[in-house]
Amino acid sequence: xxxxxxxxxxxxxxxxxxxxxxxxxxxxxxxxxxxxxxxxxxxxxxxxxxxxxxxxxxxxxxxxxxxxxxxxxxxxxxxxxxxxxxxxxxxxxxxxxxxxxxxxxxxxxxxxxxxxxxxxxxxxxxxxxxxxxxxxxxxxxxxxxxxxxxxxxxxxxxxxxxxxxxxxxxxxxxxxxxxxxxxxxxxxxxxxxxxxxxxxxxxxxxxxxxxxxxxxxxxxxxxxxxxxxxxxxxxxxxxxxxxxxxxxxxxxxxxxxxxxxxxxxxxxxxxxxxxxxxx
Amino acid sequence: xxxxxxxxxxxxxxxxxxxxxxxxxxxxxxxxxxxxxxxxxxxxxxxxxxxxxxxxxxxxxxxxxxxxxxxxxxxxxxxxxxxxxxxxxxxxxxxxxxxxxxxxxxxxxxxxxxxxxxxxxxxxxxxxxxxxxxxxxxxxxxxxxxxxxxxxxxxxxxxxxxxxxxxxxxxxxxxxxxxxxxxxxxxxxxxxxxxxxxxxxxxxxxxxxxxxxxxxxxxxxxxxxxxxxxxxxxxxxxxxxxxxxxxxxxxxxxxxxxxxxxxxxxxxxxxxxxxxxxxxxxxxxxxxxxxxxxxxxxx
Numbered sequence: 001x002x003x004x005x006x007x008x009x010x011x012x013x014x015x016x017x018x019x020x021x022x023x024x025x026x027x028x029x030x031x032x033x034x035x036x037x038x039x040x041x042x043x044x045x046x047x048x049x050x051x052x053x054x055x056x057x058x059x060x061x062x063x064x065x066x067x068x069x070x071x072x073x074x075x076x077x078x079x080x081x082x083x084x085x086x087x088x089x090x091x092x093x094x095x096x097x098x099x100x101x102x103x104x105x106x107x108x109x110x111x112x113x114x115x116x117x118x119x120x121x122x123x124x125x126x127x128x129x130x131x132x133x134x135x136x137x138x139x140x141x142x143x144x145x146x147x148x149x150x151x152x153x154x155x156x157x158x159x160x161x162x163x164x165x166x167x168x169x170x171x172x173x174x175x176x177x178x179x180x181x182x183x184x185x186x187x188x189x190x191x192x193x194x195x196x197x198x199x200x201x202x203x204x205x206x207x208x209x210x211x212x213x214x215x216x217x218x219x220x221x222x223x224x225x226x227x228x229x230x231x232x233x234x235x236x237x238x239x240x241x242x243x244x245x246x247x248x249x250x251x252x253x254x255x256x257x258x259x260x261x262x263x264x265x266x267x268x269x270x271x272x273x274x275x276x277x278x279x
Numbered sequence: 280x281x282x283x284x285x286x287x288x289x290x291x292x293x294x295x296x297x298x299x300x301x302x303x304x305x306x307x308x309x310x311x312x313x314x315x316x317x318x319x320x321x322x323x324x325x326x327x328x329x330x331x332x333x334x335x336x337x338x339x340x341x342x343x344x345x346x347x348x349x350x351x352x353x354x355x356x357x358x359x360x361x362x363x364x365x366x367x368x369x370x371x372x373x374x375x376x377x378x379x380x381x382x383x384x385x386x387x388x389x390x391x392x393x394x395x396x397x398x399x400x401x402x403x404x405x406x407x408x409x410x411x412x413x414x415x416x417x418x419x420x421x422x423x424x425x426x427x428x429x430x431x432x433x434x435x436x437x438x439x440x441x442x443x444x445x446x447x448x449x450x451x452x453x454x455x456x457x458x459x460x461x462x463x464x465x466x467x468x469x470x471x472x473x474x475x476x477x478x479x480x481x482x483x484x485x486x487x488x489x490x491x492x493x494x495x496x497x498x499x500x501x502x503x504x505x506x507x508x509x510x511x512x513x514x515x516x517x518x519x520x521x522x523x524x525x526x527x528x529x530x531x532x533x534x535x536x537x538x539x540x541x542x543x544x545x546x547x548x549x550x551x552x553x554x555x556x557x558x559x560x561x562x563x564x565x566x567x568x569x570x571x572x573x574x575x576x577x578x
Contacts, residue, residue, distance in 0.1 A: 057525045080533065087531040094529075098476050099522040104448035104468040111539050116531035121539060144320070144448065146475035161530065 008033050008168060008198050009054055014063035016049055016222075023049040025222040026063070033167075034195045038209050039202040040233065041219030042244035047202035048095065050219070051170045054200065055092040067168075084117055091161035095172040097153035100160060101145035106137065109145065110159045117164070131163040135189070151182025158189070168198040175205055187211050204245060206234060218243055305505075306489060309482045316475070322443050327371030329444035333548040334453035337445055340555025341437045347559045348433045351566030357429045360562050364436040371444050382435045390431040394424035447471055452542070465536045473519065480515055484508055 009031040016024040024046045031037055039047045052058045053065055056072045065072045067090065070082075077083045091113075094100045103109040110131055114124045132138040135155045145153060154174065161169070174190070175183040190212045193199060201212055209216060210230045218226045218233060220243045226233065233239070240246040323330060329337060348360045368378055403419030442450065451468050455461065488504065496504070 052525070055529050057529055083533065084531060087529070092529045094522070094526055096522070099519065100526045102469055102472060102523050102526065104451060104472055108448070108468075108539070112527075113530035115537040115539055116533070118537070124539060142446070142448075144446075145472060146479075147320075164530075 006032050008035075008067060010064075010066045011053075012064045014053065014060040014065060016046075016053060016058060017061050018049075022222055024053070024060075027219075027223055028063075029217055029224055029227070031198060031200060034198055036190075036195065036212060036214045037198075037200045038213035038216045038230065039200065039219060040204060040206070040209065040216055040243070040245060041202075042204060045219040045243070046222040047204075047219055048172050051092060051172050051200065051202050054168075055090055055170055056086060057092070087113070088117060088164055089166055090168040090170065091164055091166035092170040093154075093157050093161055093172060093174060095176060097150070097157045098145070100157045101148075101153060104144060105141070106132070106143050106145065106148075106156050106159075107141045109156055110163050113160065113164050127163050131159045134162070135159045149182075151178050151185065154178060154182065154186060158186075166197070168200070169193075171199065171201040171203075173203055173205075174201060175203070175208060183208070206240070206245060209234065218245070303489065306482065306485045309478055309485065312478060319443055320446065322373065323446045325372050327373070327444060329367060329371040329440060331547065332551050333542050333544055334445050334449040335456045335542060336544070336548045336552045336555070337441055338450070338453045338456065340552060340559070341441050343555055343559035344562065345434045345437050347562035347566060348430055348437075350563060351430075353566060353568060354425065354429060356562050356566035357426070357433055359565065360558075361429065361433040361436065363558055363562075364433060364440060367440055368436070371440070373440065373443055377443070378436060378439065382439045383432055386431050386435045387428065390428050394427045397423045397427070449542075452538070455538070461536055461538055465538065469523075473516075473523075476519065477512060477516060481508065481512055484511065 007030045009029075011027060011029050011031075014024055014027045015022070027046070027050070039050060041047045049058065053060060053072075054067070056065075056067075056077060059072065059074050067086065070076065072086075077086075101109050103112055107128060110128045111124050114127060119127075129138070132141060135158060137152065137155050137159060140148065140152060140156065145156065148156065158174075171190075174186050178186065187208050190199060190201070195214075199212070203209070203212075213230055216228060216230055216233045217224050218239060225243055226236070226239050237246065332340075344360050344363065348357050351357050351360070365375070365378075368375065398416050398420040399414045401417055401420035401423050403417035405415045406418050406421065407416045408414070409416070445453075448468065448471075451464050451471075454464050454467075485508070
């Protein structure tokens with residue numbers, strides 16, 4: 001699996017259906033090595049399905065996906081060596097940590113992937129200790145996942161894939177349903193990763209996009225509606241509104257004016273006009 | 280760490296006060312199951328004698344005692360092992376009340392139902408005849424019932440001590456020592472893991488229903504709710520199952536699971552193992568002495 005170009009993933013005209021429901025409809029895009037990509041889109045826009053296709057958990061009904069210059073097909077994954085090499089290089093963190101944390105303890109969870117890939121046991125023990133330390137969860141080592149908070153579960157889920165030191169990290173809504181402090185920890189971690197890995201994050205949280213991505217794809221109805229840098233995408237209010245990423249709602253100003261219009265919440269001090277007749 | 284204790288206790292109290300409605304009773308049961316699990320985990324991490332031991336030593340040692348109690352041919356041996364079990368409970372900080380409620384009473388109830396007919400049906404020397412019914416209680420029948428009940432009480436106590444003084448995750452890993460197949464151990468582990476997820480889901484469902492409930496439900500409506508809830512839970516568990524499978528695949532699972540059994544025997548573990556085995560051997564020898572039987576014999 002040699003990388004023949006700077007592109008890690010090449011997605012060409014991919015269609016994916018859940019029974020008769022179309023999740024992705026002729027989607028095409030490329031992801032470069034060490035690029036930090038955000039996949040933006042409202043619920044049901046196909047973000048999670050796309051990540052599962054990139055992780056070769058699903059295979060396209062039409063079109064092709066290649067990673068590191070090789071096509072991802074069910075036949076290719078019949079070869080254990082190919083599958084192990086791919087799993088070592090690409091890792092997915094699921095949106096729901098309860099899905100990902102299926103082992104009895106945090107230690108077992110983090111050790112699971114290297115055990116399946118037949119690493120030496122001493123190496124596994126050493127790497128588990130290092131990874132727990134990296135994510136500051138060593139104290140949770142013997143804890144059962146049902147006794148962890150949401151933020152702790154997310155960090156354990158991250159540790160469970162980072163132990164493999166993957167080249168590509170796929171994150172499905174990493175900050176969803178977390179309190180602000182836990183969100184901040186995850187975002188800080190992704191910022192610290194910098195451009196040392198290819199990181200693909202599916203999210204509809206526009207507040208974190210500029211921190212975690214250099215490039216964005218906006219999904220709508222299973223297709224790429226627009227791509228560009230975070231600044232370009234976040235400046236396009238019309239696009240964000242049409243893709244349900246922002247919406248008009250009422251808010252108040254210190255002056256006492258209460259009115260309604262679309263805006264990004266991160267820009268608390270945003271400029272806009274108060275038109276006559278709009279409360 | 281999630282601290283559900285306040286929420287749990289609140290619901291437990293509320294549910295205990297009002298036991299009328301089906302939804303409330305179900306909620307109370309769900310809460311009490313979670314409470315039991317939390318209590319067991321706290322106890323398993325306490326600073327007691329059994330808690331400090333390697334789980335493999337506990338499994339082998341307590342199993343040896345259970346085996347000795349099962350093979351004993353006189354009551355004194357069984358009582359000796361029972362006394363050892365109680366001593367272990369005291370040294371490990373396991374409340375006797377917990378043993379009584381969870382092991383002794385329920386074992387007495389269920390075994391008693393089995394043992395009761397033996398008092399009348401076992402042929403032997405008549406001790407007493409029940410008025411009206413005219414059934415005869417025999418000495419051999421009473422001996423049989425006493426043996427059965429005391430054996431069950433002793434073995435249940437030892438088993439409960441193992442579960443209460445060892446994290447369930449460690450019990451599972453230690454089972455590998457007994458050559459239990461890894462697939463079986465992993466399935467048990469995942470079952471334990473997801474029981475809590477499903478308990479939480481069920482509790483949320485019943486809380487949501489309770490919050491919209493006015494008055495009492497009829498029997499048929501209660502049955503309908505129970506059936507609908509079981510259906511929803513089943514469908515959620517199927518979904519969870521397929522998602523977990525994908526998560527496993529994503530991390531290299533290809534049909535065979537590999538685990539890391541990471542226990543290290545300390546000096547105290549070796550001493551304890553020798554102690555357990557000596558006690559079991561002594562009990563085994565004592566249990567083979569028929570002469571002790573005559574001390575309690577009704578013959």
